[in-house]
Amino acid sequence: MAELDPPAPEADPDRVLWVRRALAALDPTDREVLMLREYEQLSYDEIAGAIGVPTGTVRSRLFRARMALREKLVGQPQPSIVRT
């Protein structure tokens, strides 16, 4: 389990690009749910109502999205993957 790095400045282009690419790699349906949860702070029921799927589907999509991001955002201390 990696230790949580101190928050990076929002303007750090490497960090932003890193997060963007991690998000871009998600399944679009999973990403949609993740965005509504993380950035809109909607509850699971609210997300379900907004996009018209069962709450259980919201749960599973959110879990998949975070698991997919887990390695990218937590397991790697430096955004070296953007330097391609």
Place this chain on the structure above:
Amino acid sequence: MAYVDGQLPAGRAADVGAHLDGCDDCRALADDLRRVSARLHDWRVEAPPAEPGLPRALREAVDHVVDGRHRSWGAGPGRASWPRWSLAAASLAAAVLVVLFVRPDAGPSPLAPDETATRAVANADTSGTGGTSGRAGERSERIARSEKSTGPVPVPVPPAPLATAGVLVDLPGEPVALGAPPPRQVAAPESPAPPSAPGAAPPGVGPPLPDLARQARAADAGGVAAANLAENRRESFEDVRPARTVTLTVTVDDVPAARRALESRAAELGGRVVPGPADPVGAAAPDAPPDANRLSMLLPADRVEAALESLRALGVLSDLGDATEPDAPAARRQVVLLTVLLRTGHVSGAGQAPVYRHFP
């Protein structure tokens, strides 16, 4: 997962908390998932300058539920009420080409390789149309054209639940001809860019499903998958022995990604995934061993064609079997068992990343 988000009832949350106290693995997983959320907030993605013509349906849906509530971010002076990632969506829409695409009413063929790349772009813009299953023949997929691109980096695009809210994306410059039968595909004048930046991982690639299911159970002390199935079961059908069974093989580029897409699609069609060998209605091959590549689902009978259409978009179909039990009671005719064997094969264009668009 729901525990981490504070979305469990108090009793369940207490149970999960007690479990986490005694289970290092689950506690570590929960901590990791919390860190993912923290990092998404710490390294918030800034969108390029705002573009008009946001996905109206999604905007209205979200605005409705967050109206009057405090937003955890983006509430500063002068900031638009629509979140930055949606502005990013509009920006990407402005960076790609416009194709207005309407599926034919019946009998769509598998995607040709040259269609696949175009659909990859369509996916980035309109992939939230899962609720449109009842209008398979009327769907439009829309890709935006714009004269300019506002950012050097493609950004993730939140899909718009177009038909879920009953409207289509209304981007500037072109009215959407709802229900009109435009050509099957309008050729793009140039090769569209992939939705992710060069070097990024291909979309839809993630940990294999069995591992996810196991970790879901560990994290949620009850199981995301189980909860999902239970929810679908309540709203559809249970213990109904289907009179019709359909089996087929689908050759896809990426089996885990295809499997995830199918599981989502099954729920969207009002069905549910069932374990093949232990299937209460009897799988097509009940004596077959559990197969990670085999996916069985119960579907409402009137959604089978929509499911097959989705499968055609996903890969190349073969070995189609379709058996209907004669003289079955009407109740049993309302449900169909669809068993899909996913097989790895190269179905998209040479050198292209596998494309799994969200089903229309």
